[in-house]
């Protein structure tokens with residue numbers, strides 16, 4: 001056995017014995033406490049009470065431990081008795097953006113855009129299943145062989161997906177997406193996700209009621225970007241947001257937030273994004289913001305955009321700006337109303353103005369990789385004019401992705417609409433020179 005194997009074996013043995021003792025103390029704790037007493041306390045008091053009891057138990061019956069070891073053991077026992085066990089400290093860690101549990105003994109997290117495996121594990125598959133039960137029962141759902149996939153939420157609002165055997169061949173799987181931290185467009189500029197000129201332009205486009213679609217793959221920052229863009233909608237407009245799980249955090253005063261609902265245990269009561277988009281049209285919206293279009297609601301959204309609800313924003317899952325347009329076409333055709341292909345194309349040509357495409361790069365950074373403007377007239381084939389492209393340089397020694405945002409002149413019809421709305425156009429987009437980023441500065 002090589003040194004590395006010996007160290008690994010040693011670490012594994014240590015972890016197993018630690019886990020054993022956490023499970024032991026948790027058992028002891030459950031025999032010692034009075035559950036009725038506990039029920040009367042709030043979460044914070046419960047934790048304090050349990051920590052005290054475990055502390056006494058360990059002092060009385062346990063091994064001699066340093067203060068630090070003892071503190072950490074007490075915390076782990078209480079975390080497991082009360083909350084989500086080994087996941088609790090990860091949920092408290094602000095730098096963790098995603099938690100992935102692949103079976104009871106494998107936990108990955110995403111930090112700063114990078115995925116890493118951690119040296120933590122649940123004591124057993126049973127214990128992992130208990131934690132899963134705790135999560136799904138909070139949203140009144142059930143998970144078992146007959147319904148082995150559930151979307152749930154933590155009390156703090158985080159999205160959780162659970163899938164168990166027999167569908168998962170790798171044991172019970174939990175995926176927790178932390179609430180995306182709200183970034184302003186200015187903060188995204190500081191992170192290098194776009195440059196200042198582009199931010200100025202996008203802010204003007206939103207203020208002047210262009211319909212903007214944010215596209216990108218999973219976890220590329222679409223929701224974060226949509227949230228930042230929506231910050232430029234004026235404060236006096238009536239805005240309706242529609243989402244599967246309410247992640248957008250608009251700061252305006254007059255915002256109505258709608259959230260879809262999955263069917264309940266009996267399979268009834270579902271309210272889809274589509275139902276909500278249709279309903280929102282009867283609520284006198286001035287702007288509609290759809291968290292993500294992924295089905296027939298796309299048609300309703302396009303129709304809304306074409307019937308006086310300009311300034312709408314949405315995200316769509318796609319591989320490029322060009323792909324996003326075709327994706328909208330496919331999604332819109334999923335409606336039960338059979339509309340000829342040409343008619344759908346005409347709707348998209350008339351409704352969609354700008355597509356902002358995001359990409360996640362190998363160093364974990366997210367950037368606008370492309371902005372396209374739909375320039376085709378109503379009855380033409382799709383034609384996208386490129387407004388911006390990110391050109392990455394070869395990676396440096398620190399494996400950071402750097403490069404240049406190349407800007408192209410703004411098509412005339414867009415520039416004309418911006419001027420008509422009293423906005424200026426940043427010099428980088430080549431239409432008119434001499435207008436600095438004052439319009440952007442004002443709104444930030």
Ligand SMILES: Nc1ncnc2c1ncn2[C@@H]1O[C@H](COP(=O)(O)OP(=O)(O)OP(=O)(O)O)[C@@H](O)[C@H]1O
Pocket residue numbers: 097098113178179180181188191193216217218219220221222223224225365366367
């Ligand atoms: N520009 C950015 N720079 C760095 N991190 C970012 C950026 N944008 C988003 N993130 C982080 O990336 C993660 C995913 O973001 P977000 O939820 O917005 O992506 P998404 O594309 O909407 O994902 P999904 O496909 O699951 O809906 C979050 O943790 C978020 O904080």
Ligand SMILES: [Mg+2]
Pocket residue numbers: 222223224292
């Ligand atoms: Mg999203």
